[in-house]
Amino acid sequence: MDNLDYEKMTDGELVTDYLAGQExxxxxxINRHLKPVYRFVFGLVLDESVAEDITQDVxxxxxxxxxxxxxEYNFKTWIFSIARNTVIDYWRKKKDIIFxxxxxxxxxxxxxxxxxxxxxxxxxxxxxxxxxxxxxDILQELPPLYREVLVLRYISDLSIEEISVILKRPIETxxxxxxxxxxxxxxxxxxxxxxx
Amino acid sequence: MDNQLEKVFKNFSxxxxxxxxxxxxxxxxxxxxxxxxxxxxxxxxxxRIVGALSFIALFPIIINLFSQLQSSGFWNYxxxxxxxxxxxxxxxxxxxxxxxxxxxxxxITLATFLLLALFVSLKFININHLSNKLEVNKKxxxxx
Numbered sequence: 001m002d003n004l005d006y007e008k009m010t011d012g013e014l015v016t017d018y019l020a021g022q023e024x025x026x027x028x029x030i031n032r033h034l035k036p037v038y039r040f041v042f043g044l045v046l047d048e049s050v051a052e053d054i055t056q057d058v059x060x061x062x063x064x065x066x067x068x069x070x071x072e073y074n075f076k077t078w079i080f081s082i083a084r085n086t087v088i089d090y091w092r093k094k095k096d097i098i099f100x101x102x103x104x105x106x107x108x109x110x111x112x113x114x115x116x117x118x119x120x121x122x123x124x125x126x127x128x129x130x131x132x133x134x135x136x137d138i139l140q141e142l143p144p145l146y147r148e149v150l151v152l153r154y155i156s157d158l159s160i161e162e163i164s165v166i167l168k169r170p171i172e173t174x175x176x177x178x179x180x181x182x183x184x185x186x187x188x189x190x191x192x193x194x195x196x
Numbered sequence: 197m198d199n200q201l202e203k204v205f206k207n208f209s210x211x212x213x214x215x216x217x218x219x220x221x222x223x224x225x226x227x228x229x230x231x232x233x234x235x236x237x238x239x240x241x242x243x244r245i246v247g248a249l250s251f252i253a254l255f256p257i258i259i260n261l262f263s264q265l266q267s268s269g270f271w272n273y274x275x276x277x278x279x280x281x282x283x284x285x286x287x288x289x290x291x292x293x294x295x296x297x298x299x300x301x302x303x304i305t306l307a308t309f310l311l312l313a314l315f316v317s318l319k320f321i322n323i324n325h326l327s328n329k330l331e332v333n334k335k336x337x338x339x340x
Contacts, residue, residue, distance in 0.1 A: 026228070030221055038214045043205075048212060052220055059224045060231065135208040154205035182201070 011075035019067065030059050033076070036156055037083050043151030044087045044144065046136050054090055058083045077165045080156065084148065084166060091144070138188045146181030149174060239320055247317030250310045257307050264300035273298055 006014065006028045014032075018025040037058055042051035061082050069078055139147055152163045164174045214220060265271060273294050277284055284291055 027221065027225060030224055031217075034217060034221055034224075035214055038220070039209050042212055043209070048215075052214070055220065056224050056227065060227055063228050063231075135204060136212070139208075150205070154202050155209045 012071055015066065015069060015071065015075060026063065029062075033079050034059070036076075037079060040080060040151055040156045041083055041087055043139070043155045044084075044148055045090065046140055050090070054083070054086050058086050061086065074162065074165070077158075077162050080152070080158070080162075080166045081168075138185070138192060141188055142181065142184055146177055146184055149177045150181045150185065153178060243317040243320035246313055247321060250313040250317065254307065254310045254314065257303065257310060261300060261303040261307055264303050265298075268298040268300060270295065270298035270300075 006025065009017075011029070011032070014025050014029050018029065034055065038051055038055045041054045041058070042048065045051050045054065058079070062079055065082070069075070139151075142150070148167065149163060152158045152166065153160070158166070160171060160174050160178065163178075164171045167174060169177075273291060276291060
């Protein structure tokens with residue numbers, strides 16, 4: 001089979017054929033998911049060389065665990081879950097993340113929760129973001145809990161349902177964290193504008 | 197607003213995108229091949245050790261098994277099957293029970309386990325298996 005034929009196959013079909021013994025399919029699977037995984041990892045760690053190393057580890061783990069992959073689930077969300085866990089392992093080793101930021105996923109913030117994010121301020125803030133040369137510093141300040149939701153939503157183009165599978169959180173929690181994340185981002189962007 | 201935000205993130209992502217996809221992909225494949233080769237080597241070494249140990253252990257176990265069969269009277273009951281068929285036909289239930297009781301279950305289980313280990317390790321020692329694995333590794337190089 002030629003590479004073009006493989007391109008037309010779904011992830012599930014590729015994995016089935018790979019597990020059936022067609023080992024030459026592995027590079028096709030890697031190639032298909034390399035950039036999305038790298039972008040997601042970069043969005044979290046915000047360092048290019050670290051993101052490359054982590055992406056490499058992610059695919060080694062994928063290769064090791066592919067036999068245990070349950071084909072009832074979406075392959076993309078499975079890979080992203082592995083990527084997320086690998087990033088968390090990296091953070092744990094680095095110990096630069098306060099893990100309570102992850103643990104308190106349900107932390108109540110009624111004001112932030114009830115605020116709608118379509119206020120004129122929000123539009124203004126994101127318009128500023130377009131002018132900002134690098135979003136990196138802003139994302140760095142955003143708590144990882146919100147950063148991962150926003151990165152999965154806007155860089156990886158995943159739906160709220162897919163994000164809830166990857167993060168193993170209820171859909172409502174993800175929606176609320178998405179909303180809060182946007183609020184935080186807006187605040188950070190406005191602060192950046194004031195600093196300018 | 198979602199579109200605007202998406203654009204912001206996309207621009208950011210594009211600015212920091214992967215510099216060399218091929219390079220990272222080949223790094224990943226090289227590491228996978230190295231791990232695969234290591235696994236094959238480890239499996240081969242483990243198979244050889246298990247194979248050798250089970251082969252060595254099999255002799256005393258089999259000798260012991262035969263002596264246990266002798267001492268338990270198994271052979272005596274067994275020979276009745278061919279010498280006294282009339283009595284066997286009448287008392288077949290009792291004879292069957294005595295035969296089972298005289299069987300050295302532990303020795304038989306151990307010998308079967310060792311034989312199984314020997315066969316499994318022989319399967320892995322197979323040189324063709326190793327060369328097939330290496331062939332698979334070669335395949336990857338042409339698919340980038």
